[in-house]
Amino acid sequence: MRRIGLALLVMAVSPAWTHSANAAVRPRYGGTLRVAIQAAPLSIDPNDSVQANSVSLPSVSRLIFETLVVIDEHGEPQPWLASSWQAEPGNQRWQFSIPRGVTFSDGSPLTPDTVAASLRSANPKWKIFPAADAVMIECEVADPFLPAELAQTRYGIAKRDQPLRGTGPFAIKEWSPGKKLILIARDDYWSGRAFVDSVEIELGKAARDQMIALDVGKLDLSEVSPETASVANDRHIERSLPVQWVGLVFAPAEARLREALGLSIDRATINNVLLRGSGEVTGSFLPEWMSGYSFLFPVSRNLDRARQLTSETRASGAWSLSFDSSDPLLRLIAERIVLNAKDAGLSLQLSNASSADITLVRLMPASTEPHIALGNLLARLGFPAPTFENASPSALYAAEKAALESQRVLPLFHLRSTVALGAALRDLQQTDSGVWRLDNVWLWAGTP
Amino acid sequence: MSFRRKLLIFFALTAFLSVATVTWFVISVTRKSFEQINNDQAAALVAQFRREFDRKGEDIARRVQAAASTETATRIALALGRGTPDYRKFIHDAHDLAENQQLDFLEIIDAEGTILSSAQSPARFGYKDTFLPASLGVTQPILRQEELPSGSVLALEVIRSVDNGEKPLFMIGGGPVDSKFLASLDVPTDMSAALYQNSSKEFSPALLVARSGNFPTAEKISGLVDRARGAHQNASVALEGNQIWHAIPLDGADGSIPAILLIGSSRQPYLELRQHITSVAVLAATAGVILAILFSSLIARSVTRPIEQLEAAAREVSLGNWHTQVPVTSSDELGALAESFNQMTSELLSQRDRLIQAERVAAWRELARRLAHELKNPLFPLQLTVENLLRAKQRSPQEFEEVFAESSTTLLAEVSNLKNIISRFGEFSRMPQPNFQLLDVNNLMREVARLFQAQFAERGEVQCEMKLDDSVPQIAADPDLLHRALANLVLNAIDAMPSGGRLRLTTQKQAGGVQLEISDSGTGLTSEERDRLFTPYYTSKAHGTGLGLAIVQSIVSDHQGKIEVQSQPGRGSTFQIELPANLDKLQPEPARHSATTPG
Incomplete structure (x- = not known):
């Protein structure tokens, strides 16, 4: 009950978590929440890497699997499955207390052993030792941010005996990889039963089809992509803070041509028109709201300078630009970049090859904790893991600046995650990182 | 060489040359006919392509006109009249209109050629379409290069204006001219159709659009494509593999050549027909030569037999057998010749007999003359001697005795002379046969x-x-x-x-x-x-x-x-x-x- 109270307290003090549709109406139990997402994962294991770049999949995952720690609205780690933690001097060895009374969906209790087994699967580099009521984690190096790191979806605690089981408010009823996932509410959930009886999640559904399904009442919640933003304007829309990082990753190439490309891209027009203003133009890894210093990495288009740089350098043929072809938004951005580059005299060719000269990527930070988010982004972009002397913003800034000065990447945007709500959906909450809190929603049975 | 052999060779050569001439003539006519058919088929295919081009153009024009008549088009036109366009409001309009009108390509463009919205390349908003100003007045379907993010493609497009706003607004819509388009053509089985997208100065096989699959002879027609677009006129080439390819430049709205229609036809039927004709001709020539030899042998025998008989008879005559006669077997010139020959030998015989008879008479006369001459000489002394004896008898017996003794010697000598003459004549008549x-x-x-x-x-x-x-x-x-x-x-x-x-x-x-x-x-x-x-x-x-x-x-x-x-x-x-x-x-x-x- 202490945890429930703490969770309620967190939600109460966080404006971002309290997008209540109608606070005056009392929530009701029952009904099936119908959700559709564009992603079509073949696995729902929280440790699966496919989930890393998606907003929707972590939202679904946390209905089934829970983490030891959660991040609050201030970016601070808070206990969830773990009741408390403490670090030994040096921040290399940590101990997390595992309370009693939490069970998996099959009724088996959460124990230090199951927690250790799950965490070992998520991070084999750690040395993990179960104790009587706790789990000991020993990192390779000092890690003062380990609790925040454990709040990432990938560290969701799971029993990997088939079928997958978690400690979350919902249990898996039906799973068709890449197609459909049906969850049912657990009456024995340790933090109190969810309001809806079940959740039906349709996978791999295009954004426009989601919007149509929402219009005809076949969905309660749909993703909103920039291309469907115009038709979603007259609906109940919820947007996250800009968190998804979009940028270019270069293979080794002439530095001045990379600079010319950076100067040729009209980020503002792309954001205003193609992204419908749903993003923020950026020159950094972390968004302004997260780091507070993003403005120190200015971005501006300078076509004349770009042309000059291009003319001073003998380009060797066209660069190939690849992107995730299943992502229509990246395709649009890539096509515009090709046109912008052409204005500067640069020749780019769209490609599906995995070994392209330039890759346009969209990355979801694993955490809203800036150190964890930066480290995670840099690691996924192929940079060495940054080391922070302390948790100060200057250390964070120094690490980010060093990475940017390598000129191996070119940040472009931070994108918001947007969802449209059906008329019956109530009390949808969203974290700063855009993850939906579907466990707290309820469905209104009256006439909208 | 005998006359009969000459006749045989003549007839055989005549038969062979006749068949060869007829074969050459038939092959020549066949080749010209095939080329004519090939050209007609190519022309028909070009006409079909243009009909399909027009038909699809009309369909596209109707759809583009429908898109230009929508509320969306009116909204954009009105918004354009209010000032600087807000691309955010139009960015997906072209896509939606194209989807509704089932158009592959649709762009909404202002009078300056600025793309307000593009269905096929949404990211191109704000960029100029350099193609538009030259084609503003064109209402007919246009063949042109359409720039897509993945590269340019050949497109059949139509321009329509939206007249509801203060500023002109245009819609360019259409579809690709691709393998699907070519597949809609009813191409004969022995023909092929392809398009070359003329978007590069250098020939590139990647710019070839075939009806299906790969274009097997892409590199081989590079010269043909270069010739057609260089001269801006039709060109043809015969390739290895028994194919003829025609290249027909397709004009764009601005006089350019956005594409070249390639029509290939197989020469295999012609070659098979020619092979067949040649085989038949060889057989006919062989049979003709054999028959010619047989018939000419018979004819030559019938013609030459009288001549050979004449030749043999003439040889006999030359050997002195003047009784030789040849049978007269026909009433033609050879028969007349044989009759003349027979008449000639008969006449020769007759003349020889007459000559012999004349010579014999002459010989007898000569013999008589010689005999007379030879015998006259001894007879004259005999006569004188006998007359002397008679005169001596009459004068005196004594004188007679002297004369008698003297005359007896003379008489004996002359008689001996006569015997000698008769002996020589007799000797001549008794000439013996040689003893070799x-x-x-x-x-x-x-x-x-x-x-x-x-x-x-x-x-x-x-x-x-x-x-x-x-x-x-x-x-x-x-x-x-x-x-x-x-x-x-x-x-x-x-x-x-x-x-x-x-x-x-x-x-x-x-x-x-x-x-x-x-x-x-x-x-x-x-x-x-x-x-x-x-x-x-x-x-x-x-x-x-x-x-x-x-x-x-x-x-x-x-x-x-x-x-x-x-x-x-x-x-x-x-x-x-x-x-x-x-x-x-x-x-x-x-x-x-x-x-x-x-x-």
């Missing part, structure tokens, strides 16, 4: 010369020269008869040189025999004397019987030889005798050889 023996003609010549050695001295300055060829072979001849003939000739030569001269005896080897020559430097002969020289009883001498040279000719003739004389008055005469070896006429050796055989 091996004979050395050089020895014979030497013997004859030795025989007359004394007379050479009597006649004064007759010098005898002998030029005998040591290489002359022995021949078969009668040595006595030949000796007599040569002696006659030498005696004649001595008589022709009463005041002396030069006598030359020559032998010479000859093909198949020998040649003997007796030449003198005497008085010579007139042409008349030469012509009658061998006539019996003809003589130019005062006391000759006229049988000497006749006997010589008879002996030479009995040896199957030939005698000729060359002579001019005052320049002497030369007698040439040609004698064959006649070895086949030798009698076989008597059995004494076998008797001496050991055994």
Whole structure:
């Protein structure tokens, strides 16, 4: 009950978590929440890497699997499955207390052993030792941010005996990889039963089809992509803070041509028109709201300078630009970049090859904790893991600046995650990182 | 080469050349017909392409017009009139309109050519479409290069204006001209159709659009494509693999060549037909030649048989068989020829008989003349002697006795002379047949010369020269008869040189025999004397019987030889005798050889 109270307290003090549709109406139990997402994962294991770049999949995952720690609205780690933690001097060895009374969906209790087994699967580099009521984690190096790191979806605690089981408010009823996932509410959930009886999640559904399904009442919640933003304007829309990082990753190439490309891209027009203003133009890894210093990495288009740089350098043929072809938004951005580059005299060719000269990527930070988010982004972009002397913003800034000065990447945007709500959906909450809190929603049975 | 063989070759060649000429003519006509059909098919395919082009263009025009008439188009036109366009509001309009009108391509463009919204390339908003200003007034479907994010494609598009706003607004919509478009054409099975997207100066196989699958001869038609777009006119080329390709430049709205239509047709049917014709022609020629040989053999035999019979008959006539006749088997020219031949031989026989008879009469007359002449000379002294005896009887018996004794001597001498004359005539009539023996003609010549050695001295300055060829072979001849003939000739030569001269005896080897020559430097002969020289009883001498040279000719003739004389008055005469070896006429050796055989 202490945890429930703490969770309620967190939600109460966080404006971002309290997008209540109608606070005056009392929530009701029952009904099936119908959700559709564009992603079509073949696995729902929280440790699966496919989930890393998606907003929707972590939202679904946390209905089934829970983490030891959660991040609050201030970016601070808070206990969830773990009741408390403490670090030994040096921040290399940590101990997390595992309370009693939490069970998996099959009724088996959460124990230090199951927690250790799950965490070992998520991070084999750690040395993990179960104790009587706790789990000991020993990192390779000092890690003062380990609790925040454990709040990432990938560290969701799971029993990997088939079928997958978690400690979350919902249990898996039906799973068709890449197609459909049906969850049912657990009456024995340790933090109190969810309001809806079940959740039906349709996978791999295009954004426009989601919007149509929402219009005809076949969905309660749909993703909103920039291309469907115009038709979603007259609906109940919820947007996250800009968190998804979009940028270019270069293979080794002439530095001045990379600079010319950076100067040729009209980020503002792309954001205003193609992204419908749903993003923020950026020159950094972390968004302004997260780091507070993003403005120190200015971005501006300078076509004349770009042309000059291009003319001073003998380009060797066209660069190939690849992107995730299943992502229509990246395709649009890539096509515009090709046109912008052409204005500067640069020749780019769209490609599906995995070994392209330039890759346009969209990355979801694993955490809203800036150190964890930066480290995670840099690691996924192929940079060495940054080391922070302390948790100060200057250390964070120094690490980010060093990475940017390598000129191996070119940040472009931070994108918001947007969802449209059906008329019956109530009390949808969203974290700063855009993850939906579907466990707290309820469905209104009256006439909208 | 025989006439029959010539006829055979002529007929065979005629048949072969006839078949070859007909075959060449048929192949030539077939080739021209095929080329005409090929060109007609290509033209039909081009016409079909243009019809399909127009039909799809009309369909696209209707759809683009429908898109230009929508509320969306009006909204954009009105918004455009209010100031700087907000691309965010239009960004997906082209896509939605294209989807509604089932258009692959649709762009919404202002009067300056700025793209407000693009269905096929949404990211191109704000960029200029350089194609538009040149085509603003064009209402017909246009073939042009459409720039897509993945590269340019060939597109059939239509421009329509939206007239609801203050500022002009245009919509360019259409679809790709791709393999699907080509597949809609009804192309004959032995033809192919492809398009070359003329978007690069250098030929690139990647710019070829085939009806399906790959374009197997892409590299081979690069020259054809270059020629067609360089000259801006149709071009054709025949490739290996029995294909003819036609390149037809397709014009764009601005006079450019956005694409080249390629139509290929297989020459295989033509080649198969030509092969078939050639095979038939070879068979026909072979059969024709064989039949020509057979028929011409029959014809030649029927034609040449009378000629051969004539030729054989003529040969018989040349051998002296003047009784030869040829059968008359037809009434044509050959039949007339045969009749003429028969008439000729009959006439020859008749004339020969008449000639023989005339010669015989002449010979008898000559004989009578000679006899009269020969007998008159002894008879006249006999008459005088008898008259003297009669006068002596009448005058006195004493005188008679003296005269009688004297006259008796004279009478006996003249009677002896008469007997001698009669004996020579009798001898001529009894000429024996030659007794052939091996004979050395050089020895014979030497013997004859030795025989007359004394007379050479009597006649004064007759010098005898002998030029005998040591290489002359022995021949078969009668040595006595030949000796007599040569002696006659030498005696004649001595008589022709009463005041002396030069006598030359020559032998010479000859093909198949020998040649003997007796030449003198005497008085010579007139042409008349030469012509009658061998006539019996003809003589130019005062006391000759006229049988000497006749006997010589008879002996030479009995040896199957030939005698000729060359002579001019005052320049002497030369007698040439040609004698064959006649070895086949030798009698076989008597059995004494076998008797001496050991055994």
